[in-house]
Amino acid sequence: MKRLSTILGICLAGQLMVNPSAMAASYTVQTGDTLKEISEKNHTSEERIANLNKLFSTKLAKGQYLEIPNPTSHKVKKGDTLWKLSVKYGVTTSKMKAANRQIDNYQMIYPGQTVNVPMKKQTGYYMGKTDQKQIALTFDDGPDNHYTPQILKILKDKGVKATFFVMGERAKKYPDQLKQIASEGHAIGNHTWDHPNITHLTDQELEKTVESTSTEIEKITGKKTNLFRPPYGEIDDHQLDLLNRNYQSVMWTVDTKDWDGKSAEEILSAVNKNASPGVIVLQHSYHEQGKFETVKALPKMIDQLRAKGYKFVTVPTLTSE
Structure with a gap:
């Protein structure tokens, strides 16, 4: 039993390491791209992109490389579980639970339900909240x-x-x-x-x-x-x-x-x-x-x-x- 638990632990760690969804996606800026458009396409916020990439300007240059942070929310699909989502987005299950205290039963999330995706603790700010002008x-x-x-x-x-x-x-x-x-x-x-x-x-x-x-x-x-x-x-x-x-x-x-x-x-x-x-x-x-x-x-x-x-x-x- 102990050997089985060890194998399962190694498999989970491996999944987190090789699963590209558990890490920030990347994007190369194209002509005409704006921070707002990129954030909307990736279901995240402008400030999360700016702060993750340490942007000293809101203006983007063609060919500029950006890391795209996790979306701020996830629409539950058939087969999703909180554990699978924690693996997908590279966060612990406990952090997923803490971000979704509105859910009554963590074992019973359902298709169509919106689940919050927590972000890593912010260490530096280049941009603040963009929900207001x-x-x-x-x-x-x-x-x-x-x-x-x-x-x-x-x-x-x-x-x-x-x-x-x-x-x-x-x-x-x-x-x-x-x-x-x-x-x-x-x-x-x-x-x-x-x-x-x-x-x-x-x-x-x-x-x-x-x-x-x-x-x-x-x-x-x-x-x-x-x-x-x-x-x-x-x-x-x-x-x-x-x-x-x-x-x-x-x-x-x-x-x-x-x-x-x-x-x-x-x-x-x-x-x-x-x-x-x-x-x-x-x-x-x-x-x-x-x-x-x-x-x-x-x-x-x-x-x-x-x-x-x-x-x-x-x-x-x-x-x-």
């Missing part, structure tokens, strides 16, 4: 006493809540600006102490730069943060796993490249071309020197997106389950 504006590298106050005034005048990923050393230098960000209802995230490329850091160095920044944020605002954005968008997979214990890592789907001297018109063009429900827009609230036109572009950006029906929300709202 919402966008998150985010600002990195501050606070400072020049651009940050101007940005805050625009947001207040326009009635917009945003998300600020702040650096520890600048938070310490400009505590009043950080207090204002918090008091006006914006979300605050951790952007390390002094903007290193964290892929060059040891785990101990990473922990130090992140935790010292979170401590400074809490000391100034009285609030903890569980949001983190890596400088330059650079982060190793094992660092994601390490930070995922306490933080939600947040990237972006629209890069204005405002730090690179882009004109207000170029910033607006980049946002409008990539705008779609769930996008996270990257901008900055600090710039050391040279051309920087975020403050000039921001009021028009808000007005133009609102005219298209978009609502502005913080990252926690955009990514909440």
